[in-house]
Amino acid sequence: MNRPFVFINIAMTVDGKIDTFERRGAAISSQRDKERVDRLRASADALMVGGKTLLGEDPKLTVKSEALRAERVAQGRSPNPVKVGIVTEANLKADSNFLNTGPAEIVIFTTRRTSKEQLSLLKARHVHVYAAEAEKVDLQHALAVLKGMGVERLMVEGGGTLNFELMRLGLVDELTAYVAPLIFGGASAPTMAAGSGLERNAAIPAKLINVEKWDDGGVLLKYHFTR
């Protein structure tokens, strides 16, 4: 297979929301879940986010625990996984968390809509940039490029539009969802799979692999998709 093993991780509310209607990156994970996510990150070769999450939240996208980073280094790996952004029009600031928190290799897949000034900034910061002559990033191509760079395990950290596109294209192997005991409501609040949606007969079947009930009131769900 010309792509890495791809797993999505999300934190959502009981009503399936991954943020409030305000879209400011609301905290959903418990402390225990944050630690689980950090271990999952440390197990990955690369971490991917979609354009709205990248530009709206400016995530650091690094392994938080010093011990986990040291473990990776002891295994002959980089302290942090490669950071990957899928963004139609990249507009990262020179002082952004994404560009400055590391050390980590950074890869941006973008389109012709990204300005020359931004491309120069990214290149000056040694970011690997793939700018396609297309309206949207070709996800299949992006995964093949990452595989070519040696990425065997790719963790996708949202948002809903990127999650949906990857699942629609059959490019996802595993999904873990922490369901926090909260309700956000709001018709416009983002869910874990957005995009254009599917008709009932095209629904993507997911196989439930594991369920954990946590003391913090949350539930951890794990699903597999057939390759």
Ligand SMILES: NC(=O)c1ccc[n+]([C@@H]2O[C@H](COP(=O)([O-])OP(=O)(O)OC[C@H]3O[C@@H](n4cnc5c(N)ncnc54)[C@H](OP(=O)(O)O)[C@@H]3O)[C@@H](O)[C@H]2O)c1
């Ligand atoms: N709770 C969680 O686990 C979690 C995790 C991450 C994010 N979030 C939340 O999710 C929300 C953002 O999600 P979102 O759905 O709006 O955006 P997103 O998935 O972060 O980014 C999607 C954007 O990426 C660009 N893109 C380019 N090529 C694409 C392709 N082939 N497929 C998909 N996207 C492509 C598009 O930008 P253009 O539209 O400009 O073309 C698209 O709108 C935020 O509220 C954030 O807080 C929650």
